[in-house]
Amino acid sequence: MKIHAEGDVERGSARGTRVAVIGYGSQGRAHALNLRDSGFDVTIGLRPGGASWSRAEADRFKVAEPEHAARGADIVALLTPDMAQPDAYAAVAPALKPGCAVLFAHGFNIHYGRITPAENIDVILVAPKGPGDLVRRQYEEGRGVPCLVAVAQDATGKAKQQALIYADGIGGTRGGVLETTFAEETETDLFGEQAVLCGGVTELVLQGFETLTEAGYQPEVAYFECMHELKLIVDLLHEGGLAKMHEFVSETAKYGDLTRGPRVVDDHTREQMRAVLREIQDGTFARQWAAEYEAGLPNYTALMQKDLEHPVEKVGQELRARMSWLKAKKQAAA
Numbered sequence: 108m109k110i111h112a113e114g115d116v117e118r119g120s121a122r123g124t125r126v127a128v129i130g131y132g133s134q135g136r137a138h139a140l141n142l143r144d145s146g147f148d149v150t151i152g153l154r155p156g157g158a159s160w161s162r163a164e165a166d167r168f169k170v171a172e173p174e175h176a177a178r179g180a181d182i183v184a185l186l187t188p189d190m191a192q193p194d195a196y197a198a199v200a201p202a203l204k205p206g207c208a209v210l211f212a213h214g215f216n217i218h219y220g221r222i223t224p225a226e227n228i229d230v231i232l233v234a235p236k237g238p239g240d241l242v243r244r245q246y247e248e249g250r251g252v253p254c255l256v257a258v259a260q261d262a263t264g265k266a267k268q269q270a271l272i273y274a275d276g277i278g279g280t281r282g283g284v285l286e287t288t289f290a291e292e293t294e295t296d297l298f299g300e301q302a303v304l305c306g307g308v309t310e311l312v313l314q315g316f317e318t319l320t321e322a323g324y325q326p327e328v329a330y331f332e333c334m335h336e337l338k339l340i341v342d343l344l345h346e347g348g349l350a351k352m353h354e355f356v357s358e359t360a361k362y363g364d365l366t367r368g369p370r371v372v373d374d375h376t377r378e379q380m381r382a383v384l385r386e387i388q389d390g391t392f393a394r395q396w397a398a399e400y401e402a403g404l405p406n407y408t409a410l411m412q413k414d415l416e417h418p419v420e421k422v423g424q425e426l427r428a429r430m431s432w433l434k435a436k437k438q439a440a441a
Contacts, residue, residue: 130187133239152176214289229266251281
């Protein structure tokens with residue numbers, strides 16, 4: 108696998124590069140601020156009248172409606188939510204100059220054919236492996252969040268170069284930029300979210316909490332064991348993988364991990380993971396999500412409400428209210 112570092116990108120190429128950032132959420136704001144600090148000419152494209160428009164102006168950006176922001180831009184970064192991107196692309200398409208690059212931070216809409224760009228433009232991907240606030244904070248501290256880059260359409264012969272210039276501009280080369288494809292980025296990202304990072308972890312927490320409370324243990328104790336202490340383990344894994352986790356947990360915990368973990372996450376779980384991956388690969392998930400969105404999110408809303416009304420949430424709110432260090436951290440972030 109090719110990994111690009113800071114010395115692999117000619118930074119003089121960034122000077123004068125005009126970028127239209129469409130959307131000013133977590134990623135959009137971080138990208139825009141980092142790019143401007145790296146010497147890019149950045150305009151924000153937004154619908155008028157919203158809170159994001161005021162925030163972008165407060166950050167001293169030029170702000171315009173998407174079509175006007177995209178007109179004449181060398182790179183147009185579509186950083187709106189996945190389901191909003193087809194409309195965002197339709198809004199900027201008439202303004203795209205031949206030979207420009209349309210950039211995505213997630214390959215969903217290109218991979219599943221929900222957006223079909225014109226043949227005379229480059230289509231590229233720069234996907235930071237972290238949330239927008241981390242992308243910005245690391246940049247300000249002289250570091251960077253690793254990024255994935257990919258090319259779906261190379262109309263100019265310079266698409267990869269444009270992707271690397273942009274990745275460097277947001278600080279990605281400081282952490283390392285890995286080449287991938289739109290398909291690989293999209294499918295692995297969705298799988299990670301569904302089977303492990305969001306769906307898998309939260310379901311494991313809820314099932315563990317319910318198992319303990321159904322057996323008669325106090326909900327507060329079950330919360331600490333199944334939710335609160337998760338951060339301690341995740342931090343160890345993040346910092347040093349399995350080796351660091353094994354180094355810092357007890358021998359009893361290690362023995363239970365090695366002998367009981369495979370009984371909980373077993374062959375049946377693996378087969379369900381394979382089924383989830385197949386639905387991502389064949390487009391089943393994308394079609395279901397698009398249909399749910401177009402129907403007004405009825406199932407999504409009901410499932411979300413069920414999650415938020417789970418007993419672990421009530422217990423957690425009460426216990427977290429007593430954790431002064433969480434309040435201090437929240438105030439510092441604000």
